[in-house]
Amino acid sequence: MRQLIRRTRISRGWLLAAAAQGTASITNFAAAALALSSGDLVAFGRFSIAYQLGLVVISIGEASTGATALIQGSRELPRAERRSVAEGTAGAALVVGATMAVPIAIAGAILGGPVGSSLLLVALGTPGLVSQYTLRGLRFARHDQLGVLRADGIWLAVMLVVALVDGVTAWRGSPTAYLAVWLAGGTISAAPLMLKGLLRGLRRLRTYWQTTGPQAVRYGFAGLLSRSVFIVPLIATEVIVGPEGTGVLAAAVVVFSPLSVVNTTAGAIVVPRQIRASGVHVVDKRIPLQVIAGVSAITLGWAACLLALEASGLPAGPFALSANGITAALFTATLVRFLGLAFWRGPTTGLMIADASADTLETRVVGTLASWLAAIVGLQLAGVDGGAIGLAVATWFGAWVAWRRYRALPRHLLRMANHR
Numbered sequence: 359m360r361q362l363i364r365r366t367r368i369s370r371g372w373l374l375a376a377a378a379q380g381t382a383s384i385t386n387f388a389a390a391a392l393a394l395s396s397g398d399l400v401a402f403g404r405f406s407i408a409y410q411l412g413l414v415v416i417s418i419g420e421a422s423t424g425a426t427a428l429i430q431g432s433r434e435l436p437r438a439e440r441r442s443v444a445e446g447t448a449g450a451a452l453v454v455g456a457t458m459a460v461p462i463a464i465a466g467a468i469l470g471g472p473v474g475s476s477l478l479l480v481a482l483g484t485p486g487l488v489s490q491y492t493l494r495g496l497r498f499a500r501h502d503q504l505g506v507l508r509a510d511g512i513w514l515a516v517m518l519v520v521a522l523v524d525g526v527t528a529w530r531g532s533p534t535a536y537l538a539v540w541l542a543g544g545t546i547s548a549a550p551l552m553l554k555g556l557l558r559g560l561r562r563l564r565t566y567w568q569t570t571g572p573q574a575v576r577y578g579f580a581g582l583l584s585r586s587v588f589i590v591p592l593i594a595t596e597v598i599v600g601p602e603g604t605g606v607l608a609a610a611v612v613v614f615s616p617l618s619v620v621n622t623t624a625g626a627i628v629v630p631r632q633i634r635a636s637g638v639h640v641v642d643k644r645i646p647l648q649v650i651a652g653v654s655a656i657t658l659g660w661a662a663c664l665l666a667l668e669a670s671g672l673p674a675g676p677f678a679l680s681a682n683g684i685t686a687a688l689f690t691a692t693l694v695r696f697l698g699l700a701f702w703r704g705p706t707t708g709l710m711i712a713d714a715s716a717d718t719l720e721t722r723v724v725g726t727l728a729s730w731l732a733a734i735v736g737l738q739l740a741g742v743d744g745g746a747i748g749l750a751v752a753t754w755f756g757a758w759v760a761w762r763r764y765r766a767l768p769r770h771l772l773r774m775a776n777h778r
Contacts, residue, residue: 374503381510382494383618386413388517389540390612391676392524393533399605399683401472403596405533406608408476410592412487412541414585415458415480419488420495421581423451425710426570427495444496446566448551449559450574451492455485472534479538485552486545493551509547516543580719583726587753591733591745598737599745606683607742610692613664613677613684617696620656621703645711646704646764653700661693691746698753705757705764717763725756 393405427447459481466477490509497505520539524531531539545552588611595604668679676682679689702725709718729752736748 374507378503378506378510381507381514383616385510385514385517387615389536390615392521392531392536394609394612394676396531396536397533400601401533403601403604403608404473405476405537406604407473407592408480408537410589411462412480414582414589415484415487416491417581417585418458418578419451419454420491422574422578423447423454423488423492424495425577426574427492428499442562442565443569445554445558446562447492447496448555449563450566451489452485452552452555455488459484476534476537479541483541483545486541486548489548489552490544493548513543513547516546576716576719580722583722587726587729590730591749594734594737595742595745599741603742607745609682610684610688610746614692614696617657617660620653621699646708649707650701650704653703654697657696657700685743687743688746691743691750695750695753698750698757702753702757702760705760708764712767714767721756721760721763724759728752728755
C-alpha cells in the first residue's frame, strides 16, 4: 500500500512538472507566434533579436540563481538555513536582473529605432524574467510542482488575455506590443519572489554568495553562452543576408520551440530527485542515456507532426513551413540541431547532478565558439540554409565535448549511484 501511494505521488509530481514546463514553453512560444502573425518576416526578424535577448536573460537567470536554487534547495537543510538561502536567492535574482539591464539599455539607446526601442523594453523586464525562473527553481527544489504551474499559468494568462483582446476588438497588436506583454507577464508572475527579494533578500546576499556565489557565476556564464549560441547567428544573418533572412531563420526555430519544454523538464525533475536520493556529486550512469533517448524520441515525433501538417494543406499558422520561407534544407538542418541538443542535454544533466559547474562551463564555451564560427561561415557560403547547417554541425560537436567531460568524471561518482 505504501509503495502504491509513493508511486502515485511520483506520477502526480511528473505530471504536474510536465504541465508546468509545458505552460512555460507555450507562453514563450505564444509570444513568438503572436509576433510572427502580427507582422511580416522583416518585422518578425527585428522582434526576434530583442526576444532572443530576453531568452538570453532567462537562460542566465535559470542557470545562475535558478540552478543554484534547484541544487541547494534540494539538499536537506535546517528550516532556518533553508529560509535564509531562499531569501538570499531572491535578492540575488534582483541583482542579476538589474545588472543585465544596464548593458541592454545602453545598447538600445545607442541603436535607436525599432530595434533600440525593443531593447529598452527588454532592459525594463530583465529583473522580472530572472526572478520568474528563479522562483521556478526554488519551487521545483521543494517539489512544489503545483506552485510552479500556478506561476507559469499566470504568465500564460496575461498573454492569452491580450491575444483575446486582439482577436475580438479593433485593437491590433504588433511585434513590439507582444514583446511588452510577454515581459510584463513574466514580471507579474514573479512578483512574490521579487517582493521577498526587496524586503529581505538583499540583506541575505552575503550568505548567498558564501553558499553558492562562485557556483552561480559559473552556471550563469554557461547560460549566457547557451542562449547566445542563437542570437549571435541571428544578428549575423541580419548583417550578411538581410532582415527577411533573420525572420526566416527565427521562424524555423519557432516551429521547434515547443521542444524546449522537454529539455527543461529533464533537468527540473531528474536533478532534485537524484540529489535527494544519493546526494550531490553522485550520478546514476543510466540517467544521461535515458534523457537522450526520451528527448530524441519526442523531437523526432514532433518533426513528423510538422511534416504531416504541412502535407495536409491545413492552416498551420506559426507552424507553417513553406509559408514562412522554411525550405527542406532549413527544416532538416534545424531538426538535426535539435537532436544534437538532446544528445547534449544527457551528459549536461549528469554534470549538474555531479555539481561539476566548471566542466559545464568549459563545455559551453567550446560549443558556443564553434557555433558562432560555423554559423557565420555557413551564412557566407550558402545564406540562411548554410547558417542553419553550420549551427547543426557545431551543436553535435558541443554534445560530443559534453559527453567527454561527463565520462571524465571520477569513476567512483558514477559507480556509487548504481550500488545504492
